[in-house]
Amino acid sequence: MLLSKSCMYGLRASVLLASRENAEFVTIRELSDELNISFYFLTKVLQQMTKANLLESYKGPNGGVKLAKPAGEIRFMDVVIAIDGLKSLNECALGLPGCGVMKPCPLHEQWSALKTDMLNMMESITLKQLSIHERTAKASDQTIDIKNRINTFFEPN
Amino acid sequence: MLLSKSCMYGLRASVLLASRENAEFVTIRELSDELNISFYFLTKVLQQMTKANLLESYKGPNGGVKLAKPAGEIRFMDVVIAIDGLKSLNECALGLPGCGVMKPCPLHEQWSALKTDMLNMMESITLKQLSIHERTAKASDQTIDIKNRINTFFEPN
């Protein structure tokens, strides 16, 4: 598993938030209901994102969370770093602490190449693009609306 | 973490075995000492590989384990599948159970492309190539011999 479950949950919630253009606060309860993620657990995850200034939160009635920046300015990678940490993106495939250019493990070169592609992807894709992907998919298949497209995934896992 | 620790340990041990051309049984104790991996834990991991017919084991004096096939015929991927399972190579980046061509998650395409590259890599690289990499690295830097190259990594992690 490349990303932790926490991170996956954070990403799913982020994309859902990004798809809500009109940017008012959304309650975590609503997010957890739509995404079929434990409310308690999702709360913890989103707290991390709030601390990392990716989300803005507001307590009390009409409170909730929303993206702290336009969806186009939050990169996939930002979410991953906020939740799983930078280290998770830098690991040697064999888990060797000293692995690097100076002391490459047998897989270093091949793995580095893949990692570069992966990091490029994570760096270039924004939440906006991910949410737009949802919308275009919707446009091309009118039988499935955004909410369904997202929700159908969220069977209990 | 893409691969489990068990899997990393299995790969490290495999590469070490592959670098021992002359293919007599090597004791797990010797492997665990050289790789600085817990003997007990490595034993469990290698048992999985034995069950998967990647290793051959032999009990009693002069016993140990060795590759069940020529190193050139054991792919990186075989070790990963034996230890982490096929499922680990097939996961959706967001952990969505139904994700696929028919019901792609927002990241499906990009992630699929990366996964294809990764699987190609895992499929094409054999233990022989990984062990040869060790040897050529040795040749290009005579101050570091194979054992040191491998061992220097194995600080406690």
Place this chain on the structure above:
DNA sequence: ATATATTAAGACATAAGACTCTTTAATATG
């Protein structure tokens, strides 16, 4: 003020992964 809605924080519970030890089975050697 009081009641209500919400996130934050911290404590707790459960599950999975990582690691350890003991016993058993197989084999070799004297």
Place this chain on the structure above:
DNA sequence: CATATTAAAGAGTCTTATGTCTTAATATAT
């Protein structure tokens, strides 16, 4: 045959990730 050497199997323990609950803090509305 007796002893030593090794992996296999199974039963633990420890740690980390995941998931749940309770209380506190903050805001709104009446």
